[in-house]
Amino acid sequence: MGTVGNLTATRAPQPWTAPKATDPVAATLRLPGSKSLTARALVLSALAGGPSTLTRPLRARDTELMAGGLRAMGAHVSTSDDQQWLVRPHRLVGPAHVDVGLAGTVMRFVPPAAGLAEGRITFDGDPQARSRPLGPLIGALRSLGVRIDAPGSGSLPLAVLGSGRVTGGEVVIDASASSQLVSGLLLAAPRFDRGVVVRHVGPPVPSAPHLRMTTRMLRAAGAAVDDTTPDVWVVEPGPLTGRGWEIEPDLSGAVPFFAAALVTGGQVTLGGWPHSSAQPVDRLRELLHAMGGEVAVTTDGLTVRGTGRLHGLDADLSDVSELTPVLTALAVLADSPSRFTGVAHIRGHETDRLSALAREFTAIGANVTELVDGLEIRPQPLRGGAFGTYHDHRMAHAAAVAGLVVDGIEVDDIGCTAKTMPDFAALWSAMVTGSS
Ligand SMILES: O=C(O)C1=C[C@@H](OP(=O)(O)O)[C@@H](O)[C@H](O)C1
Numbered sequence: 466m467g468t469v470g471n472l473t474a475t476r477a478p479q480p481w482t483a484p485k486a487t488d489p490v491a492a493t494l495r496l497p498g499s500k501s502l503t504a505r506a507l508v509l510s511a512l513a514g515g516p517s518t519l520t521r522p523l524r525a526r527d528t529e530l531m532a533g534g535l536r537a538m539g540a541h542v543s544t545s546d547d548q549q550w551l552v553r554p555h556r557l558v559g560p561a562h563v564d565v566g567l568a569g570t571v572m573r574f575v576p577p578a579a580g581l582a583e584g585r586i587t588f589d590g591d592p593q594a595r596s597r598p599l600g601p602l603i604g605a606l607r608s609l610g611v612r613i614d615a616p617g618s619g620s621l622p623l624a625v626l627g628s629g630r631v632t633g634g635e636v637v638i639d640a641s642a643s644s645q646l647v648s649g650l651l652l653a654a655p656r657f658d659r660g661v662v663v664r665h666v667g668p669p670v671p672s673a674p675h676l677r678m679t680t681r682m683l684r685a686a687g688a689a690v691d692d693t694t695p696d697v698w699v700v701e702p703g704p705l706t707g708r709g710w711e712i713e714p715d716l717s718g719a720v721p722f723f724a725a726a727l728v729t730g731g732q733v734t735l736g737g738w739p740h741s742s743a744q745p746v747d748r749l750r751e752l753l754h755a756m757g758g759e760v761a762v763t764t765d766g767l768t769v770r771g772t773g774r775l776h777g778l779d780a781d782l783s784d785v786s787e788l789t790p791v792l793t794a795l796a797v798l799a800d801s802p803s804r805f806t807g808v809a810h811i812r813g814h815e816t817d818r819l820s821a822l823a824r825e826f827t828a829i830g831a832n833v834t835e836l837v838d839g840l841e842i843r844p845q846p847l848r849g850g851a852f853g854t855y856h857d858h859r860m861a862h863a864a865a866v867a868g869l870v871v872d873g874i875e876v877d878d879i880g881c882t883a884k885t886m887p888d889f890a891a892l893w894s895a896m897v898t899g900s901s
């Protein structure tokens with residue numbers, strides 16, 4: 466295990482030996498709600514004109530921090546019922562402090578909303594959060610009329626000195642480091658005096674499906690949004706309405722479980738899957754199909770079946786970059802090489818994922834080479850050993866997938882999966898032992 470950056474543990478790391486599968490997995494799972502849908506629903510609800518509910522939200526570190534941040538600024542957010550959270554908007558006021566943890570959603574979605582608060586709202590998070598890109602958002606907010614104190618200029622910590630209103634208008638931003646820089650601006654924009662016109666200039670913006678999720682949810686909350694011109698998003702000023710949000714199961718969180726179906730030649734069904742999804746299920750279907758799996762939506766849910774074959778592939782993963790760690794785990798176990806590109810920006814995710822994946826998989830015998838914007842993987846036999854997570858939940862998922870077929874993969878800190886799925890280890894073990 467290595468270290469990346471200046472890490473300070475906030476809780477005792479919990480080592481975990483990834484369970485090996487003795488049989489093909491066969492499971493029907495109920496997994497928690499989508500992080501991305503829950504985060505957006507919380508922000509839109511806090512900025513709405515009336516109360517909202519979130520049904521089957523994700524309760525995990527990232528979404529608890531989002532609820533906590535909005536609450537600290539004055540919104541009434543009740544999360545006591547696991548099945549339904551209630552948000553009653555209230556005038557947003559400082560002084561308040563928002564702990565962003567390591568959540569990109571909190572650090573990029575809440576500062577634009579804080580511009581609408583009256584008073585000083587401070588933001589900071591885990592040590593690793595200070596290396597995640599924030600500069601373009603700080604610059605954009607300043608040019609939209611928000612006063613910000615940011616000693617690091619491009620990173621946390623920062624303070625938003627809200628005046629209770631944001632002028633808004635036209636802004637140019639380089640959002641190649643994260644789609645969240647745009648999503649954050651758009652989510653608060655209906656409440657800006659002049660709305661917003663966001664124009665991206667720079668290398669491509671990643672994660673297009675997450676931007677479509679943002680515009681879709683804004684429209685569902687009553688906002689007028691035009692995203693017909695590539696790299697330009699227009700949000701008109703106007704009220705947001707409170708409403709009931711049905712949160713879908715988290716597709717990205719389900720992917721390690723689906724990967725288990727491919728690796729073991731088994732079958733995993735994700736129950737509660739909606740007929741029409743805001744998550745990139747078609748892209749996932751293409752990728753898993755190309756790697757040898759079969760994906761079907763039935764009345765039982767979203768089912769992935771392994772065929773006993775696991776192939777490598779060349780793919781641009783920019784649309785689904787958060788899947789890179791688990792797809793890398795599949796690729797190291799495949800029968801042919803893989804090349805993943807288009808994901809330079811994941812060096813700014815929870816950790817530098819390209820470097821962490823190359824280092825940790827190499828340490829257990831794999832041949833994984835870093836590219837500027839991706840990874841090259843040539844399958845060869847693996848061995849057990851320590852696997853470092855760098856506080857990154859998806860590194861832990863990747864290790865768990867490899868551990869299905871490799872004895873003795875020791876994950877240094879399985880607790881980091883609490884970021885998006887506090888029960889990951891228990892759900893995983895239940896699937897592997899056949900008790901789910
Ligand atoms: O808006 C969102 O909910 C997200 C957008 C994506 O961020 P990037 O565009 O930074 O990859 C994704 O990777 C992240 O997990 C969630």
Ligand SMILES: C=C(OP(=O)(O)O)C(=O)O
Pocket residue numbers: 567568569570787814815859885
């Ligand atoms: C990149 C991720 O998270 P965040 O929302 O913190 O950016 C992720 O969950 O893979």
